[in-house]
Amino acid sequence: xxxxLKNIEKDDSSDKxxxxxxxxxxxxxxxxxxxxDGSSPYKDQQVINQLSTxxxxxxxxxxxxxxxxxxxxxxxxxxIEHKSFNPRFYExxxxxxxxxxxxxxxxxxxxxxxxxxxxxxxVLQTALGWDRxxxxxLWIYLYSLDCELYNENNCTDNYCHYSNTRAFIDRRVSVAxxxxxxxxxxxRYAELPTILDGASSLERRxxxxxxxxxxxxxxxxxxxxxxxxxxxHGSPYSRTRG
Numbered sequence: 001x002x003x004x005l006k007n008i009e010k011d012d013s014s015d016k017x018x019x020x021x022x023x024x025x026x027x028x029x030x031x032x033x034x035x036x037d038g039s040s041p042y043k044d045q046q047v048i049n050q051l052s053t054x055x056x057x058x059x060x061x062x063x064x065x066x067x068x069x070x071x072x073x074x075x076x077x078x079x080i081e082h083k084s085f086n087p088r089f090y091e092x093x094x095x096x097x098x099x100x101x102x103x104x105x106x107x108x109x110x111x112x113x114x115x116x117x118x119x120x121x122x123v124l125q126t127a128l129g130w131d132r133x134x135x136x137x138l139w140i141y142l143y144s145l146d147c148e149l150y151n152e153n154n155c156t157d158n159y160c161h162y163s164n165t166r167a168f169i170d171r172r173v174s175v176a177x178x179x180x181x182x183x184x185x186x187x188r189y190a191e192l193p194t195i196l197d198g199a200s201s202l203e204r205r206x207x208x209x210x211x212x213x214x215x216x217x218x219x220x221x222x223x224x225x226x227x228x229x230x231x232x233h234g235s236p237y238s239r240t241r242g
Contacts, residue, residue, distance in 0.1 A: 017116060021054065021142060022123045026166040029054045033116075035109045044077035044107045051140055055126065057173045063129065063137035067107070067122070069115065069144045075107045082137070121145045125164050128176055128217045130185070130204075136176045163215070172216045184211070 015036040020028040031050045033043060040046070047067070052059040063084065065077040078089050104111045122142040129137045141159075143150040149158040162168070175181065188207050192200050208214040 014118070017112075017118050019116070020119065020121045021051070022121065022145075023054070023169065024123070024161055024165040028121070040080065042078065042080060042107075043109070045080055047077055047107070048079045048081075051124075054124070055138070055140075055169060055173060057138055057176060061136065061138050061176055063139055065140040065142065067116075067142045068147055068149065070147060071149070073103045073115065074105060075111070075116075076105045077107050083135075123150060123159065123164070124169075125159055126169055126172060128172055130217070136182060138172075138176055175213050175216050181211070181213070 015034060017033045017035075019031050019033070021031055022028050031047055031054075033046055035043065037043075037046060044065070048062055048065055049059055051065065052062060059079065060081045060083070062079050063082050064079065066074055067077060068074040076089075078085060103115070122144055125141040125143065127139050129139055131137065143159060145152070149156060151159070155161055185207070189204065192203055205214060205217075208217055
């Protein structure tokens with residue numbers, strides 16, 4: 001049974017919810033959400049701060065986290081510590097007329113009621129992205145174990161078991177925190193056109209491959225909800241490894 005449909009009518013008065021996040025070959029880690037915690041106006045930050053500790057990366061390098069139950073049932077968690085944060089992210093959570101089945105995606109207690117349940121289990125996926133200044137960002141996806149985008153035994157278009165082990169994540173973090181490498185990237189990217197078009201993107205990927213770090217990046221986003229990520233976002237993984 002889909003965990004997101006459990007207790008949909010339940011009036012849960014508990015102030016705390018504990019979810020379990022699995023790192024490949026490293027077991028589960030608890031993340032506690034305390035709805036009564038007033039340290040930040042955004043409850044997203046509790047999850048992101050704890051993910052920062054689990055992953056071992058400075059919190060300001062985490063760009064965005066998606067908590068995914070199904071393609072039309074996910075939450076977008078924004079990081080107030082990231083330089084891109086803007087409170088206007090939270091101004092538009094109205095139903096999408098073109099996608100009436102898409103559930104509200106802001107991480108609030110009201111939106112989580114009946115969807116986010118104590119004991120829910122997720123698997124952790126990370127990837128690196130970059131902006132035009134060659135600043136590196138970590139993207140995080142937490143897939144419910146019941147999610148159709150995840151398979152416990154095999155890699156899917158959306159989740160790779162091999163590139164989400166603790167060892168691989170540690171290597172990804174080492175790239176993200178390598179200041180000398182970022183200086184090299186900035187210098188190389190500064191030589192490229194300021195307009196980010198197809199040719200420029202290909203050249204950026206060529207530079208990453210030349211520096212032997214392309215494996216830690218995604219060349220493309222991928223589709224969680226077609227209403228918001230569109231069909232043009234392809235798979236970050238090839239059909240074969242190696």
